[in-house]
Amino acid sequence: MKNSIVILILFILQFSYAQQTTTVSGFVSGKGRKIHAANVHLLGTNQKTVTDSLGYYLLENVAVGNYTIQISQLGFQTLKKKIEVVQDSINSFDFELTDNDNQLNEVVVSGTLKAVKRLESAVPVEVYSPVFFKKNPTPSIYEALQNINGVRPQLNCGVCNTGDIHINGLEGPYTLVLIDGMPIVSSLSTVYGLSGIPNSLVERIEIVKGPASSLYGSEAVGGLINIITKNPKNAPVFSADYFTTSYFESNLDLGMKFNTGKKATSILGINYFNYDQVIDKDHDNFTDVTLSERISVFNKWSFQRNNNRLFTIAARVMYEDRWGGDVRWEKKFRGGDEIYGESIYTKRGELIGSYQLPFEEKLMLSFSGNVHYQDSRYGTTSYIANQKIGFLQLTWDKKLGRNDFLAGIASRYTYYDDNTTATKEAESTWLPGIFVQDEITVSPKSQVLLGARYDYNSIHGSIFTPRAAYRFKANENTIFRLNAGTGFRVVNLFTEDHAALTGSRDVVIANNLNPEKSINANLNYIQKINFTNGTFIGIETTAFYTRFSNKIISDYETDPNKIIYDNIDGYAISQGISTNVDLNFTNGLKFILGATVLDNKNVENGVSEQPFLTENFTATWSISYKIEPWNLLLDYTGNVYSPMKLPLLSEYDPRNPKSPWYSIQNIQFTYTGWKDFEIYGGIKNLLNFTPKQNNPFLISRANDPFDKNVQISDGTNVGIYGKVVPQGQVVDTPDNPYGLTFDTTYVYGQNQSIRGFFGLRYNFR
Template identity: 25%
Template sequence: MQQIPTLLLASVCAFSAHAALPDNPPTTLSHPLSATEKTAATPAELGRYIALSPAENTEANITGHVLDAKTGLYLPAVKVEIRGRHLSTMTDATGHFFLKDAPVGALEVEFNATGYRTLVKKIETRANHSLLLNVELEADEIQLSDVVVSATRNVTKRRQAPTLVNVMDLKLFDRVQSTDISQALTFQPGVRVETNCQNCGFSQVRINGLEGPYSQILIDSKPVFSALAGVYGLEQLPTNMIERVEVMRGGGSALYGSSAIAGVINVITKEPLTSSATLSHDLRGMGGLNRFENTTNLNATYVSDNNRLGFTLFGQLRHRAGYDHDGDGYTETPKLDGRNVGFRAFAKFTDYAKLTAELHGTQEFRRGGDLLENQPHNAHITEQLQHANVSGSLGYQQTSVDGRHHFNAYASLAKVVRDSYYGGGEVLVSEYLKKAQHTPLTPNELEDMNKRLTSYGRTKGETSVFGAQYAYDFDRFLFLPSQLTLGAELNNDCLEDISGYRPAPIVQKMHNQGYFLQNEWRNEQWSLLLGGRLDKHSLLAKAIFSPRASVRFNPTHDLVLRANFSTGFRAPQIFDEDLHVDNAGGELITIRNAADLHEERSKSLSLSADWYGHCGNWNFNIMVEGFYNHLTDAFSLEQKKEIIGGKEWTIKTRTNSDGAKVFGANLEGRLAYARLWSLQGGLTLQKSRYDKAQKWNDEDSYETRRFYRTPDTYAYFVTTLTPLRGWEFSLNGTYTGSMLVGHEVPLDEHGNLAEFAGRPAATIVEKRLQYGPGQTATIAGPRTFKTPSFFEMGVKVQYTLPVYKYYTLQLHAGVQNILNAFQDDFDRGPGRDSAYVYGPRAPRSFFAGFKFNY
């Protein structure tokens, strides 16, 4: 294994020595190409000639502007690049650009902008002359020209990527009125975001039916999003810091290491493109107009005139009141106060070398339960978390003059500090103290009060990622042009969890060394990718090799057929999203790994067809994907009660089951008529089954092969109408089919259904109960329920008006969850099962706001 880092280091040294020179350099440049030869040359040949040309002050300048083909408005932040040479600039706020000292001769200039089709113009420049180049870009409502990095770890056009990658951009965030990434991810096929705690609002993302720990969340392609950060992290990533989100379904361990079995979500933060500023504020009334959420966003970007230096700043302030849906005095949505601030910057030393830096900080307070204004220990039930998170990265990118060699080195660090309180009881601490002034407390009362006062905890997590990657482009390798990529990555994660009611802290230290190698043969019609990754995880005795193979075939320009196979693994660890006090009230809950627990393995196969087309003003895209994921030694949790030190504990033990299968189909379609109307929708049909029947709780006799909290059917749609200039009407919806959930029905001291405020503490809908041997509708305790299906729909209206020159003001308003589809059987009172929560995350909510742009 030690030979691999040596090979990588040797490759980097070779790159450093030859990056400035192309392959087979001529001995002299005294015989330049003629104008006729330049015109006849292919782009690759022309790029090679440009790379060989000596650097000089040519005074061959290119200037012009870029307009929207339909509206005639000037377009800022359009990338203008000379093909074959890394010389580029961006249009400014007025839509104008200036390229200084361009190469002399026949050139191809490429124009790229988010939401517009790529345009290439052929020109010819002359020394000491300026060329005027004005162009118009046509809108791309179905994202024909998306560029992705998640498929191969290299920049690739989505249509030419060997693996299917879905992209969510700023337009989608805006149309569905998403404040954070968790609200937007639902609008992707095969992806669901669910809430798992009624008290604290913990949420997780599921890809193709597999729960959160099976998916790898990346920040700018780096796996710095740890298990600790993932518990509440989805709500801590504001959309105003994000440029786009790439979703790659299926096994990704061959590229990104452990925990990428279900797929990869790559969050790409905003890169400075052009000087601009945005200020916005949104007001949302939850369940009416008496509980509100306020969100203020600020973005500012500066880019120098020569495009050598740039930075973007972002900030978000967010306040959400606690929301009690059923009026029992206990929140269904926690109170939240959040502050996010960060920046991303770049510096280009030359046209071929770039340094990037990113820093992001989060301060968040959330609390759920009752008596939110009291101290945490002086409430009947409290889940309170206070986060102080910081993450940052530094990256260096170098490309050779001829564009063949690509080197990338990076370092990312993240630190999470979480102060927590999980606890509660029937009697308030203040009542105990008041009683103690007159009557001594009993031993049980003293023990309960002491448990309440010591239920504070602190969790610290530090994650670091260091890596380097090298890629080389072959004109021809064996039978086709190809790109070879190799790299190494070191991931360290250290976590310490201390809780007052646990006898000892949980300490978890892990590190993983990963080495990857792949080669992609490709042309316009074919792509064949073969590669693999070798990982040595500190929790595993042996290294794990994860191979990967992908084939893309374009029988026509507009039809893309893909086949992918990959393997993956998930290492056993104690702390994960499922280590969470989901039954508050001071109950002692912990998790263990079985003595013989070993890694979970997967084999993934997918087949897809991606068809693009247009007819006049109509454009469409239809995607059909079939997937199959076989898990061996799949992790499962067994829950039971144990008496430890005279106290009752809930023990969750992670074991290896016999295996499981997840299979089904994703369908997605996009349809647009000019810029007047667009429709995007997706449907997932799937089955998630264990090889043998499982019980979620030893006290529930119901057994099933079906995964819990995983519907067989779910779907989404987003449609937008722009009838008049400045006006936009959006309608969106999500459908979640029926699924199984576990419910610990609250009991009284006699083992019967508990009561709260003269009413049953739980609503038992008998037709939803699933029966095991010996169970009846009157038996409480741990039971399995089948949820109803939900359809959630929202509408938004916005109007954009010009204010002064380059300033615009956007006003918007709308309703989320118009039909008020919401869970109707929440538990009530302090003994409730806070994990018994499903369906939409919020009831009917009204919102309004503004956005001021420069």
């Protein structure tokens, strides 16, 4: 009898215990895909597991109660969330991980043309995900780059608002822009290559600062920007992002995924931007911001092949119609001298692809091509340009013991024609090249990279660009890198300098322009600090030095009525130090801080001068805080720039010869409480800064854009200040007391005042 009672009691206890345990399951996803091998842990217990290939996890025999579940995976921010486990209920919890904005362990390809973890790469590569750019939404990647340390979008025209990207103070032509590793963006207006790419289809952006010509050839003199688009297999089924501002700028991004059969997946992205408000807050009767309508369509295909061999192909077409100028301008005035306007029609098509050849050896065939037609009118000056570029590259990737080889052959064809005086006839250029690279693992802590490239330009002849790099890994948290290399750039002058086309300055090319060459060295230091409470600090500092020979400079000062282009008779230096700090706290507070100190100068005949539009100091920041109970994310972003030298037209020009210290700051609130939806809004340019502040005007002689009332001296004219005006220069008269002509080159920052914005995002996985 006693035994029966004991057995009954044990049975009841066992049954009671069984009733108090259950299972917890769900899916873990991030970056638009299910995450394999993510770590799942119920904190305070021994309950741990990892997700399977479909992102599914299962925890069994979990006692009923309240827990904190932790999800972690390389490349994503660790997620901690409180859950309640209930008996007789389906305890299913799905989690969405957020990718790290500047994660040190991201896989990168731009530094060596190989997929490698960022910390393992001998070449420093900065990585930025769409999460980073969502902190300050913009209608184009060009504008989004303003929050990256050492990178500055520079407006070159105060009327048409075209621009380029400065890296470490170097002008846009020194920056190579790639899409999926292909040099799809030519020198013909880099800004067009960065406009119209749907942000929803961007996987990440990689930035290499410093020459990379030994791998990428011409244009990679100052650095490169590589836009990596999503793999169609990992893209969301449908995504949409729309926002508008109080300036009535409207931007729409659409992304869709299609499966065609069992072996082909495609993504389609559409970007549409429209801004048609004539706004003149500085009261000069000229538009403050260019009016624009742009549509871009991007389509990428991925094909499944045997042995997981790669085959992707993508195409993009873009059309843009933009204009700025006199607020009374209409299209009927295009190209005339009645009402001044700058009108630009752009048509652009791009094709890129990669195909892994069906051999045991890893042979990759990559190709790209683009056509670019531009029909522009700057007042009565026309610029009709036609450029076609084809690129083909074959690489061989091989590991032999401690050596990781990469070798390749490439050929680039460029056809360029325009109607300017600098292009007397259409120009066709062939640029075949061969390159080799070897990454040598000297020891578990040391790695050496040696590389060289030989190109033969059909116009300029042989060009040799070597490079070397060394990486020392003191421990898992401390890394040093030393890089040295060379770069070169073949120049298409007018494709890069809109200042040569606007205003009334005459363009003078002093001599035949030779290719620019550079030599660079930089020292990179990374330190990671992990605290026991989960707080993380990442510090990355780079000291850099670049010396240019044959640098082409634009001389605005010798003659205020001319822009004189010539190779420098001397050398140019770009040097400085840059630091990025990434702080992540367990309470949801996150800081990304950056600062760069620059010393850029042109040296001729022993005289050193700072180039125009080059700052000595820049800083950026992004501060984010997630208020979990409210599902509210707060982002505060901004930048600050030191004064820059600006081009004046005469000794009497009343505008400031240097820009002031200025800062563009933004705040954004994002609500994430609805499934698959995000609502966001905020304020841009909180300090209400515009370049007109402390200046009487920005555009000189806006009242006489065709210089009909400008008097040119014959050498005997005496101005109102009693001085004889040299022949060919502008006479200062009562109607023109400063002796100016119409000119739009005095511009250094965006001319939009404080404004609000509001947007909505939707993602269906």
